Every structure is written in C-alpha cells, then in structure tokens.
Amino acid sequence: MAGHSKWANIKHKKAATDAKRGKIWTRLIKEITVAARLGGADISSNPRLRLSVEKAADANMPKDNVQRAIQRGAGGLDGVNYEEIRYEGYGLNGAAIIIDTMTDNRTRTVAEVRHAFSKFGGNMGTDGSVAFMFDHVGQFLFAPGTPEDALMEAALEAGADDVASQEDGSIEVICPPHDFEKVKAALTAAGFKAELAEVTMKPQTEVTFTGEDALKMQKLLDALENLDDVQEVYTNAVIEEA
Numbered sequence: 001m002a003g004h005s006k007w008a009n010i011k012h013k014k015a016a017t018d019a020k021r022g023k024i025w026t027r028l029i030k031e032i033t034v035a036a037r038l039g040g041a042d043i044s045s046n047p048r049l050r051l052s053v054e055k056a057a058d059a060n061m062p063k064d065n066v067q068r069a070i071q072r073g074a075g076g077l078d079g080v081n082y083e084e085i086r087y088e089g090y091g092l093n094g095a096a097i098i099i100d101t102m103t104d105n106r107t108r109t110v111a112e113v114r115h116a117f118s119k120f121g122g123n124m125g126t127d128g129s130v131a132f133m134f135d136h137v138g139q140f141l142f143a144p145g146t147p148e149d150a151l152m153e154a155a156l157e158a159g160a161d162d163v164a165s166q167e168d169g170s171i172e173v174i175c176p177p178h179d180f181e182k183v184k185a186a187l188t189a190a191g192f193k194a195e196l197a198e199v200t201m202k203p204q205t206e207v208t209f210t211g212e213d214a215l216k217m218q219k220l221l222d223a224l225e226n227l228d229d230v231q232e233v234y235t236n237a238v239i240e241e242a
Helices: 006-019 022-037 049-060 063-074 105-121 148-158 177-189 211-225
Strands: 083-090 096-103 134-142 161-166 171-174 197-202 207-209 232-235 237-239
Touching: 006 207, 022 049, 022 063, 022 083, 022 148, 049 177, 083 105, 096 105, 096 134, 096 211, 096 237, 105 211, 134 177, 148 161, 148 171, 148 177, 171 177, 197 232, 211 232, 211 237
Parallel strands: 207 237
Antiparallel strands: 083 096, 096 232, 134 171, 134 197, 161 171
C-alpha cells in the first residue's frame, strides 16, 4: 500500500501490546485453558497449546501461571468454562472488523461488543458479513535490512506461500496456518528472527485512515480491544500516524 509503513504499524501495535501486559496475560491464560481442554495437556501433541505457551513465554508470563492454566483446562483444577465466539462488523467508511472472544457469558459479551460499535461510530454485522474479506494465514514480518534472497530461499523451502518486500524495506512471509510452526522453526534454524510471528486473519485489501477519521477509527478499535472477553481484533483499517 503506497504511503503507509507496515513496519511502523507493527511497531505501534507491539508498543500498545507491551503497555497492556496484564491484560495480555489474562487473554493468554484463557487461550491456554481452552487449548488444553480441547486438545489435552501434552504440549508435544497439541499444536494449539504449544503455540499459546510460546506466546506466554514471549510475554514473560511466569511458568507457574502457564502450568495452572494447563491443569485447569485439562480438568486438574476447578475453573470456568469458556466458549469461543466470533463477531463481525464495520467501522468508519465500511472498514471491516473481526472480533474473536472467549467468554463464560455470551449475553454479556455480545452486549459489550454491540455497545462499543454503536458508541464509536461502527455497526455490528451478521456472521460472515466481513470474514470473506480476510485470509487465515501464518504471518512473519522481518525488519528492514534483512537479506531478502536468503530469507526467500529459506521460507519457500520451508513451505511458505509468499515472500513480499514492503515499501518500507520490511519483508513479509505468508504461509498456511497449519504450517506456521514448521516454517517458524525452519526460519529460526536458518538464522532469521521475525519481529512479528503469528497466525492471523490477514485482510485481502486495506482501507487507509488519516486525520480525524484515523482518530475515530482508533478509538473504536481500542474500545473493542479493551473489552475483557476479547482475545483478538482484526481489521482491514490502516491507521496513518500523523
């Protein structure tokens, strides 16, 4: 996309994430609990649990917290039962938003999501109203200056679908979500460390926001992300920094 820096947006996202570490831990505990409940407590045979435990390590979560969440999910400790629910909607200028939640009370969660949309100029949509505008992928982003040819060779050999150089010099690697761990391990073994590595919903097209609209759109996204039951917010909105 001309005029916007994927690298700047990623750094902004990481800074915002670091500032909300306590909330990140809460989200990760939910994710670990659900992953263990669905696939068992054995990390070696439960890819979803393995990925969430890696995220917890990246977020510097104490191992005791991680182990308790695994035990709770696997039935070793009493705890609440969470269900996963996805909501979809629109922000300013028809920008698409997907909200993934984990909740023990869906009535509360849908009311909070709907309130955030209406308060900040968005509209809640129906199931499937915007999901078709996103691809479920593994995504890696490497800093400007990363040797592109060597990275491309390692990524494609590991099973990546695409390696794309961005205008700001950063390099994005895309792979199928089920190959994420394999590609990540291969790239790490080849000496490449991604600044961002995640399984995500990647928008097929983007809507750029500037000025007053950017501020309004950011307020809506922040309101959704700050809800206790929200795990992830995906959007095709790109907020230009002033």
